[in-house]
Amino acid sequence: MSTHLVQACAAVVGPSNVLVDGADKQAFEQDVWNRYRGNAALVARPGTVDEVSKLLVVAAEHGASVVPQGGNTGLVAGSIPDETGRQIVLSLSRINRIRHVEPRGDFVIAEAGVVLADIQKAAEQVDRSFPLSLGAEGSCQIGGNIATNAGGLNVLRYGMTRGLILGLEVVLADGTIWNGLRSVRKDNTGYDLKEIFVGSEGTLGIITAASLRLLPPQRDRQTIWLAVASAEAAVDLFARFRSHFGDLISSFELIHSNGVELAVEYLEGCRRPLSDRHQWHVLIELAWALPTGLREQTETFLEQLFEYGLCEDGTIAESEMQRLNMWRIREGQSEAARKRGVVIRSDVAVSIERVPGLLHAMEEWTKAQDTDILFMPFGHVGDGNLHCNCLVSPHVVGEIEPRLLEALYDEVTQLGGSISAEHGIGRLKSYSVGKRKSDVELRLAHSIKRLLDPSSILNPGVIFGTASSEAAPAAALVEAPLRTKTA
Ligand SMILES: Cc1cc2nc3c(=O)[nH]c(=O)nc-3n(C[C@H](O)[C@H](O)[C@H](O)COP(=O)(O)OP(=O)(O)OC[C@H]3O[C@@H](n4cnc5c(N)ncnc54)[C@H](O)[C@@H]3O)c2cc1C
Numbered sequence: 186m187s188t189h190l191v192q193a194c195a196a197v198v199g200p201s202n203v204l205v206d207g208a209d210k211q212a213f214e215q216d217v218w219n220r221y222r223g224n225a226a227l228v229a230r231p232g233t234v235d236e237v238s239k240l241l242v243v244a245a246e247h248g249a250s251v252v253p254q255g256g257n258t259g260l261v262a263g264s265i266p267d268e269t270g271r272q273i274v275l276s277l278s279r280i281n282r283i284r285h286v287e288p289r290g291d292f293v294i295a296e297a298g299v300v301l302a303d304i305q306k307a308a309e310q311v312d313r314s315f316p317l318s319l320g321a322e323g324s325c326q327i328g329g330n331i332a333t334n335a336g337g338l339n340v341l342r343y344g345m346t347r348g349l350i351l352g353l354e355v356v357l358a359d360g361t362i363w364n365g366l367r368s369v370r371k372d373n374t375g376y377d378l379k380e381i382f383v384g385s386e387g388t389l390g391i392i393t394a395a396s397l398r399l400l401p402p403q404r405d406r407q408t409i410w411l412a413v414a415s416a417e418a419a420v421d422l423f424a425r426f427r428s429h430f431g432d433l434i435s436s437f438e439l440i441h442s443n444g445v446e447l448a449v450e451y452l453e454g455c456r457r458p459l460s461d462r463h464q465w466h467v468l469i470e471l472a473w474a475l476p477t478g479l480r481e482q483t484e485t486f487l488e489q490l491f492e493y494g495l496c497e498d499g500t501i502a503e504s505e506m507q508r509l510n511m512w513r514i515r516e517g518q519s520e521a522a523r524k525r526g527v528v529i530r531s532d533v534a535v536s537i538e539r540v541p542g543l544l545h546a547m548e549e550w551t552k553a554q555d556t557d558i559l560f561m562p563f564g565h566v567g568d569g570n571l572h573c574n575c576l577v578s579p580h581v582v583g584e585i586e587p588r589l590l591e592a593l594y595d596e597v598t599q600l601g602g603s604i605s606a607e608h609g610i611g612r613l614k615s616y617s618v619g620k621r622k623s624d625v626e627l628r629l630a631h632s633i634k635r636l637l638d639p640s641s642i643l644n645p646g647v648i649f650g651t652a653s654s655e656a657a658p659a660a661a662l663v664e665a666p667l668r669t670k671t672a
């Protein structure tokens with residue numbers, strides 16, 4: 186690592202905001218599940234947009250590349266550096282002010298480093314809601330959410346992050362600051378430039394602030410847990426809920442019994458919402474702005490479902506504690522599974538009616554292998570988005586993971602789906618995505634990258650990768666206990 190580079194960065198952000206010691210850098214070099222680790226030249230922690238701009242100029246002068254990092258909760262190793270020791274991790278955590286909340290105009294302007302949960306709270310304080318919600322909302326940052334076009338639990342009703350953005354402030358690769366922080370709903374004055382940066386995973390510019398849509402508050406919410414015999418039954422149920430409740434459904438989640446049992450066994454205080462075991466479970470959330478009345482509507486509808494035998498059993502959360510228990514099972518099953526082995530994760534999408542076929546094909550694939558594989562899929566079935574996760578022993582993960590993912594991606598591609606529904610490409614999927622894209626799509630994507638980042642300073646290796654970069658995105662680690670967040 187060059188001393189000149191360290192000194193130049195320190196001149197921009199101050200010496201205390203340049204981390205060079207191994208122990209200080211570690212949390213920024215390792216992914217959230219401690220599976221992958223890189224090696225950074227240094228970690229720079231700018232406190233202003235101007236400092237971000239100057240850091241990019243410094244990086245270019247020293248031939249260093251830059252890895253923007255938000256909450257570092259990304260699941261495709263896009264926010265950690267590669268192994269070369271030549272990349273700068275640029276942490277946005279100190280650029281974290283909420284600049285303005287405007288309930289009459291229904292928008293909030295927040296800096297990139299604001300933690301998602303803090304934006305939700307700021308919206309609640311003015312009797313509005315910010316509907317983006319995901320398991321990592323206590324540590325992921327809005328800049329990272331935009332850079333990954335995050336999905337989460339309410340996509341069914343509100344769409345992906347993209348649909349919540351009115352304007353952006355971005356620092357371009359050459360240090361130019363683009364102030365596109367508009368708050369209007371309608372703006373057809375040419376190309377919608379902000380769209381290029383949404384989902385660009387730090388490869389086209391560094392997002393420093395965003396103008397975000399606020400929505401009406403949801404005052405009455407009903408959370409329902411139903412048991413069904415099959416994935417087909419869950420998809421049928423979704424169609425019936427959709428016909429009856431329309432846009433009042435914010436979440437419709439499918440969970441396999443293997444995940445439920447792991448959560449109940451390993452997560453402290455977690456209980457099975459229904460006393461008997463069932464093969465498949467559906468977690469549904471309905472909400473509206475009126476203060477009361479939804480409970481009655483829900484009960485009447487559920488009675489009909491039971492009368493026609495459309496689900497095996499079910500319950501409505503009677504308290505916030507019961508509701509949180511249901512969501513803890515949904516959100517915590519991977520964490521629970523890690524107590525028993527290594528989780529092979531995936532994030533794919535097919536059109537909703539094809540969900541059962543995909544699950545069936547993958548379950549058969551796992552059964553046909555010589556190794557013990559615990560199939561524990563779950564997902565946002567209302568979006569056709571599945572995490573076909575599998576639990577395996579650490580001794581076999583290296584051999585089975587690439588084969589399993591390849592089989593899954595082939596199946597999904599054949600079904601006309603996407604091999605990365607909401608987590609992005611990062612370093613982990615660059616090759617697999619690239620080889621399945623058409624030449625036209627790849628050519629256009631490379632042209633945009635060359636135009637905005639001609640020297641490839643911004644997050645090289647992410648999105649555009651090679652077979653070897655996907656096989657070894659950074660040093661692969663044996664899965665270790667989830668680290669406590671420090672950044
Ligand atoms: C328990 C858990 C549950 C999750 N659930 C979901 C889910 O339901 N849906 C979902 O979509 N994701 C989910 N994720 C993944 C992750 O939380 C999201 O991808 C999130 O949007 C990442 O935000 P972050 O601030 O942590 O970004 P990081 O992980 O720091 O970065 C992610 C990518 O964005 C880039 N980046 C970060 N900040 C900026 C910036 N300011 N400007 C430019 N580029 C930037 C990075 O370089 C990297 O490529 C989950 C993760 C965990 C650990």
